[in-house]
Amino acid sequence: MLNAGSLSCWMKFRIWLGERLYGESSSRQVYYVVPRKVLKVRCHRTELEAMEYAGQHTTIPIPTVYKAYGKGDYRDLLLERAPGQDLEMSWRSLxxxxxxDIVRELAGYVSQLRQLHPPREGVVGSVSLGSGYDHRLGSRRFGPFSIAEFHKYVRRDVDLESWKARDETVAQVHSRSDSYATKFTHADLSPSNIMIKNGKISAIIDWEFAGWFPEYWEYTKIYYGFRDWRKDFYSEIEHFFTVYSEELDAEQAIWAVTGPFDYEPVATVVTALQQRRDIDAKAKG
Structure with a gap:
């Protein structure tokens, strides 16, 4: 169901007509309104900020934003429809x-992001150093944090000593928080967000998680939700990206005992304490 209260009746009619003429998209957030434009609803303003920032400071192909509807934290964005087909669908035919070549090109774009300088070093958050968001960490926004605070949040406040019984790597990585730089990060470079046309990247889409994160986050997030049939994609990533093997091991150890629901708000302090005890017990194995 369309949730876009800021839209005019005319735009709602265009959405209704677009669904009948061009079909429905695979995302409940995205609607085809004309052949070359889409409407993406309920976008946090930080997604728009990230798209504008990356568009101004890199050569990454990013869909043009024609108009933003609404005020406050959430907007409905009228966007250029990214040309081509997503890499998820086209990978097997390449x-x-x-x-x-495509992953090499992707690595070049990521390198451009990593060369950008944060407003303040060591702070994890949105492009403007406001609160961040990443579905890896549930549905609520978080931070801004120092990297040490971010690591504590990632492990749900469970003490590092508890992790040593299960996996030394978590303690090793999180204990050296001060050694990591923050890099501008897309944070969702799955093949479904990489558009391809004529053998080249035509657009990188879905910037809702983008912001300043520890330098390894772009690499480890590519492996979040691992898909076995993407093995050759991951193999190419290993060739062209900066590899953070130890950090990936640490993240995978945390993924094994937590999920996005563990980061959701809890009803009471007692419930929060019990949740922490449960994760602590899992961490200890």
Whole structure:
């Protein structure tokens, strides 16, 4: 059901007509309104800020924002419809050389993001250093944090000593929080968010998680929700990206005992304490 109260009756009619003429998109947030434009509803303002920032400071192909409807934290965005087909759908039809070329191109764009300078070093948050968001950490916004505070949040306040019984790597990575730089990060570079046309990247979409994160976050997030049939995609990532093997091991250890629901608000302090005890017990194995 459309949840876009800031839209005019005319735009709602265009959405209704677009669904009949062009079909429905695979996302409940996105609606086709004309052949080359889409409406993405309920976008936090930080997604728009991230798109504008990356568009101004890199050569990454990002869909043009034609108009933002609404005020406050959430907007409905009228966007250019990214040309081509997403990499998820086209990957199997590509040759080995084409796959390597595309991931090499992707790595070049990520390198541009990583060369940008944060407003304040060591702070994890949105592009403007406001609160951040990443579905890896549930549905609520978080921070801004120092990297040490972010790591504590990631492990749900469970003491590092509890992790040592299960996996030393978590303690090793999180205990050196001060050694990591913060880098501008898309944070959702799955093949479904990479559009391809004529063997080149035509757009990178879905910037809702983008912000300043520890330098390894872009790499480890690519592996979140691992898909076995993406193995050759991951193999190319290993060739062209900066690899953070230890940090990935630490993240995978945390993924094994937590899920997005563990980061949701809880009803009482007692419930929060019990949740922490449960994760602590899992961490100890």
């Amino acid at each position: 040759t080995a050389a084409q796959k390597a």
